[in-house]
Amino acid sequence: MRAAYVEQPSATDPAAAVVVGELDAPAGPDGWAQVDLYAGALNMHDVWMLRGVAQQPGVDRYVLGSDGAGRYDGTDVVIYPVLPATESGRTVGHATLLSDQGHGLLAEQAVVPRENLVAKPAHLSWAEAASLPTAWLTAYRMLFTKGDLRAGGSVLIQGAGGGVATAALLLARAAGANVLVTSRSAEKRDRARELGADLALEPGARVPDLVDVVVDTVGPATFEHSMMSTRAGGAIVTCGASTGFVVEVNLARLFAREISIHGSTTGTLEEFRALLGFVGKHQVRPVVDSVVDLDDVRRQVERMVAGDGFGKLCVQLR
Numbered sequence: 001m002r003a004a005y006v007e008q009p010s011a012t013d014p015a016a017a018v019v020v021g022e023l024d025a026p027a028g029p030d031g032w033a034q035v036d037l038y039a040g041a042l043n044m045h046d047v048w049m050l051r052g053v054a055q056q057p058g059v060d061r062y063v064l065g066s067d068g069a070g071r072y073d074g075t076d077v078v079i080y081p082v083l084p085a086t087e088s089g090r091t092v093g094h095a096t097l098l099s100d101q102g103h104g105l106l107a108e109q110a111v112v113p114r115e116n117l118v119a120k121p122a123h124l125s126w127a128e129a130a131s132l133p134t135a136w137l138t139a140y141r142m143l144f145t146k147g148d149l150r151a152g153g154s155v156l157i158q159g160a161g162g163g164v165a166t167a168a169l170l171l172a173r174a175a176g177a178n179v180l181v182t183s184r185s186a187e188k189r190d191r192a193r194e195l196g197a198d199l200a201l202e203p204g205a206r207v208p209d210l211v212d213v214v215v216d217t218v219g220p221a222t223f224e225h226s227m228m229s230t231r232a233g234g235a236i237v238t239c240g241a242s243t244g245f246v247v248e249v250n251l252a253r254l255f256a257r258e259i260s261i262h263g264s265t266t267g268t269l270e271e272f273r274a275l276l277g278f279v280g281k282h283q284v285r286p287v288v289d290s291v292v293d294l295d296d297v298r299r300q301v302e303r304m305v306a307g308d309g310f311g312k313l314c315v316q317l318r
């Protein structure tokens, strides 16, 4: 089968570390399913893998990709990206993505535990369905489990063009929340308004009313603004740090306003099923920036590193 993988990571040039070539068809233990994949999508996590972060002992070649949709036993499925599959009530902190353990999805085939397969929402294309697993699940947990966002509530989403950010925008809109976003790019702010953002601001701009929840995937470049924009008793939820891992926190503001800061990572299998149900019920369609052939995965990695995409960077696999 053909696959996109990494053997020699590069800390300085992750796109150059992408290899596309022929590999043996994957095999898995009893109870695992061999899935014919139709589309996959990239995440910042793939860039970390290409840079050599998140390597597991004993794995010397990593097929990239934690997002995939395909067909198993005549059924169209989307793949829950976490291993082991985590049910409600169990922390997801100890779990890793399929690709971390040598079961990446940017390939014509993959083997995954059968419980990781969930029926594909019928209204979605393959690329849209493949956009859901990592970024959309992460956004779902951030908004509704950690942020406790409700209809009529308000959310500020930093870095509107990102995969997690566009997911958060569409999920929050569908849930009936008031949505504010920031983006560095005027064009992306316009796109966010078209998707239903009530207000699209430049990074750092004052919000008219402090919000209930902030979704911050950007890190140091936006975190102070997230603190300034959260109402008393509100919450900031972070799942990542595209601009670095260390931020300064004004403790006076934190305790005086009783702001909560939550870390969040992907989501449970139960949340994944709930996400797919929500997407089906509200007929939400993920924003797909672009779809390329497997041979052009390197181009998608370059776009992700440059940060100039809007929505998910997808790959057609057959």
Ligand SMILES: NC(=O)c1ccc[n+]([C@@H]2O[C@H](COP(=O)([O-])OP(=O)(O)OC[C@H]3O[C@@H](n4cnc5c(N)ncnc54)[C@H](OP(=O)(O)O)[C@@H]3O)[C@@H](O)[C@H]2O)c1
Binding pocket: 043, 044, 045, 134, 135, 138, 158, 159, 160, 161, 162, 163, 164, 165, 182, 183, 184, 185, 188, 203, 217, 218, 221, 222, 239, 240, 241, 242, 243, 264, 265, 266, 304, 307, 309, 311
């Ligand atoms: N913990 C988890 O389970 C989990 C899951 C998914 C993702 N993540 C993490 O979440 C982060 C976002 O992931 P993603 O896949 O959504 O990435 P992405 O698609 O590349 O989006 C990142 C966004 O951050 C904004 N940004 C980048 N550099 C910036 C800067 N210097 N100043 C201001 N904004 C900047 C950009 O938005 P604008 O161009 O619109 O400003 C960009 O679109 C990553 O760190 C990733 O590792 C974690």
